[in-house]
Amino acid sequence: MKFLSLMTRMGLLALGFILIATVSADAVWQEASDDAPTTSKLADDLLNEWGLPLLALGILMAVAMIGAAYLVRDERMENLLWEFGGEEE
Amino acid sequence: MGSTGTTETIHSSVIEFAPYIVFLPMIAFPIILLFGRLFNGNKVWVSTFKEGGIFALVTMATSLLLALLLIKDYIGAYGDDSKSALHVFDWFSSAMWNGGATTTEISFGFGLYIDHITVMLLFIASFLCLLINTFAIGYMNTDPINDNRNHRFYAEFVLFCAGMLGMILADSFLWLFIFWELMGLCSYLLIGFYYERPSAAYAAKKAFLTTRVGDVFLMVGLAMLWHLFGSLDYAVVFDSDNIAAVDPASLQWALGMMFIGAVGKSAQFPLHVWLPDAMEGPTPVSALIHAATMVNAGLYLVARMFPFFGAEAMHGELVDLAFIIASIGGITAVMAASIAFVQMDLKKVLAYSTMSQLAYIFTGLGCALWLANSLDWHHDDDAHYIVIIAFGAALFHLFNHAMAKGMLFMASGAVIHEVHHAHHHLHHDDHHHTPKELYMLSDYLASKKLSTFEFFKTIDLDGSGEIDMFEFQTALKNAEVADLPPWEMGDLMKAVDLDGNGTINVPELDIVLEKIKGKTYEEHEHDDHHDDHFDAQSMENMGGLASKMPITATAMLVGSLSIMGFPLIGGFWSKEGIIANAWRVGLEDPRFFFPAACVLLGAAMTGFYMSRMWLKTFAGSPNNEVAAHVGPTNTWIKIPLFTLTFVTLGGILFAGMGFTHWAPDSGYALMSEKGLFEGIGYELGHAFANHDMFFFTLTYIAIFLGAIVGPGLALSLYGGALDEGETAKPWFTPILMLNAAIKGRYSWDNSAFATSSLSRALQNRLYFDHYYDMAMLKIVAAFSLKAAHADSKFIDGAIKTIESTSQSASTSLRKLTTGSARDYILMAAVGTLMLFALIWGVMA
C-alpha cells in the first residue's frame, strides 16, 4: 500500500512536470492570431453552425434530469405495496 | 475394384475377382455377428442357418471356388516371370523428406501378389477352411453347451479365414504383418471361446502374449527391412538389383528378427508354450488354427524369404541364419515328440505332434535355404535341381501336414464328441441322486463351523440374494470341493435349485444340505460310476472304438500313417525328402549333422507316439462303459473326414505330378516334363531305388525307424484285439491282428519308464511354463510396478503441479480487485494516460 501511494505520488509529480513543460513549450504558441473572438461571434456560431449539437445537448440534459430523478425516487410506498401483495386496491 | 492389374506372363481372367477371396469373409464377419445378435434364439436361425454356420459355409465355398479358378490359371503356366501382381487400392501416400531438396513419394497400398507358393497355400487354406467349417457345423451345433453362442464362433472363424487368405495374397510384408496380427487376434478370441472357464481365458491370454513376443521381433525385422530397401513391397524387395545393393550382415539380422516372429507364430522352441494350452478352444479351432492354417503363417514367412537366400549377391552370406532355422527345427522336433510320449489327452498329443511336424518343415526350409545360399544354382543345372527339390520337399510336407493334421484334429473331435454324448446318455437319469460335491460341501461347512446362511453370504458375490451358476462354481472352487466346468455344473445346480428358476437362494441350499447333514457319500449313495469329472478328451475313457466309429478310425489311421511317414501314404514323400536333404546338407556343412540327426530320431519318435495314440483310442477293449457305449458320428463331421482321407491317400499322385518341383520353381509347370504315370514311376524309383548309395541306405533307415521301430514298440505296449463280437472294417483287421500278436508275444512292462523322473519332467512339459512364469514375475511384474509408480508420481504429478500453479496464480491475481473505488480510479487514470502517451508518441 505504502509502495503504491509512493509510486502514485512520484507518478503525479512526474506527470505534472511533463504537462507544464509541454504546455509552456514555445513550439505550441507560435502562430498567434490578432483578433480575439467576441461574445457576439460566439452566440452567432453557437446557434447557426453548432445548432444541431446544441439541440442534442439539450435533449441529453433533459434525459439526465429524468434519470437522476428516477434514481433518487422514494421507494417506501412501492416496497410496502409489494410486500403485502397489492392489498390497497 | 479399380485396379491396375499388372499381369506378366500369366493372363488370368479371374485375377480381377481375386480380392473377393479376402473381402467376402471379411464382410461376412459383421453380418454373421449382427444376425446372430438379432435372431438369437430364433428357431429358424438355429436349425436351418445353424446360427450363422451356413453363412460361413457359403462364404468359404465362394472363396474356395474363386481360389480354384485362380489356381487353374496357374497350374499349367511356367516361365521366368510367372507371377502376377494386382494393385487393388492405395491406402495412403505421403512424401518423405530426404534432408535435401528432394522428397521421395511413398505410398502404402494393398495389392495381391500371386505366384506358385501363394497358389499352393491358397489352396490349402481355402480348402481346409471350407472342410473345417463343415466339421464345425456338425460339432458345435450338436453340443448343447454351445447353444445361442455359435454365431460368435462362426463370425470369428470367418474373420480368421479372411486374415489367413489375406496374408497369403498380400503383396507386401506390411500387409502380411497386418493380416498376421488379425489372425493372432482371432486366435485369442477363439481359444478363449469358452470364456467363462478360467483355464480357457488363461490359455487365450498366453497364446496372444507369447505370439506377441515373436511379433515384436517381427516388427523390428520389418523396420530393418524397410530401412534397407525403402519399401516393403515384394516387387521392390525381391528384385535382385535391390538385394545386391544391401549389406548382407544387416539383411541377415533383419531376416533373423523376422524368423523369431515366425518361431512365435508356429510354436517352435522357445516360444512353443502356448500351443498345448490352446487346446482349450473348441476342436474346430484347434483343427483350423493350430494345425492347418495359422501355424503355417510362420512357415509362409520363412518360405517368402527364399529370394533373399537365393540371390546371387548374397551367396554364402546367409548360411548362419539357415543353420539357426534348421537347428530350432531340429530341437523342437525332438522336444515336442518326447513330451507327446506321456500325454493322455488326445488333443494334446496332436498339439505336440503339430509342433514336431512344423519343426520338420522348418528344418527342411533351413536346409533348402542353406543350399540356395551356398550352391551356385543360377548357373549349375544339378545345383538348381537340388535346391528346387529341397525347397519343394519342405513345402510339400507343409501341404501334407496341413491336410493330415486337419483331418486328425477333426477325427479326434469326432471321437471326443461321441464319447461326450455317450457319457450323457449313460448318466442322463441320475437327477435324484445328490451329487458327491454337496456331501463334500456339507463336510466343509461342518469343519469350518459355518451356518448355511453365513456361507451363503460369503459366496453371494454380487449381493443379489441369489446364487447363480458362476458364483456357485467359484464357491465350490474356493472351498476346494471341486473345480467343475460349466456343463457339469448344470447337473449340480439342478440338484440344489429346487424351484428350477436357475438360481439358488438360501432356503434351497438349506433344505438340500439339511437332508444330507451328517451322512457320508459312500453310505448314502451307491452308484460308483457317477463321476462328474468326466474328461471326454482323455484317452483313459476310450479304447476299442475301431468297431464303433469306422470312418473316424480310418481317417485317423490314414492321418497317423501320413504323419509317421509310412511308405506310400501322403507324408512319406515329403518327409523322406526332408530327411534326405538334411543329411545332404550335413555332408557338406558339418554343423548340420545336429538337425539331420534330430530329424531322423524324430521319425522314430513320431512313429511311436502316433501309433500309441491310435492304439489307445481305437484298438483293444473299451476302458470303461462310456467307451463301450459310443456310436458313429454325424454326417456333417463325416464329409470332411472322408474327403481328406482320399486327399492324403492320394499323396502319391501329387508327388507324381511333380508337385515338389512345381511349388518353388516358377520355371517349371506341373507335369511339363513327365506325364503322371511316368512321374509316379520316377518318384518311386527315386525313393526306393536311389542311385546314390548314401541316400539309399538313409531312406531305408528312415523307413525302418519310422514305420517299424516306432510303431512296433507301441504295438507291443498298447491296444490289443477288439472284444468278442466286435467287428471292424476289413482294412483294420491286419493291424489289429498284428497288434494282438505282438502284444501277446512281446509285451513288456514299461512302468519303469512311466514313473521315472524323465517322465515326470515330460509331464510337466519340461518345466518351460514354470521358468517362464518365474521370469515374468521377477522381471515384468517388477518393471510394471516401477512404471506404475513413476506414472502416478511424475506424470500425474506434472499435471497436478500445473493445476495447483494456475490455481495459486489466479488467487494472487485476484488480489488486484480490491473493491475500493479509489484504486479503481487510479487504475482507470493510469490506463487512460498510457493511452494518450501512446497516441502522442505515435503522432509525434
Next chain:
Amino acid sequence: MIDPSWVSGLAALLFIIGLAGAFTRKNAIIVLMCIELMLNAANLQFAAAAVHHGDTTGWVYTLFAIAIAASEVAIGLAIFLAMYGKHESITLDDVNVLKN
C-alpha cells in the same frame, strides 16, 4: 490581455491537483469535486486555445463541456444517494463488495 500560455499552465496545474485529489480522498463528494476540477481545467485549456487561435470552436467546446459536466454531476449525486441508502456511508473505502 493575459498571455494564453499562462492560462494553459494554470489549467495543467489544476488538472494535476484534481487528479491527485481523485486518487487520494475517501469522501465520495470530494472525489466528485476533484473530477469537476479536472473538467474545469480542461475547459480553461480550451478557452485559452480559442483566444490564442481566434476561433470560436474552442469556446463552443467549453460550453458543451460545462453542460455535460452538470448532467454528469446530477447522475453522480443520484448514485451517491443510492449508495448511502445501501451502505449507510459515503466513504469509498466502505464500499468494497467487489473485493477479490
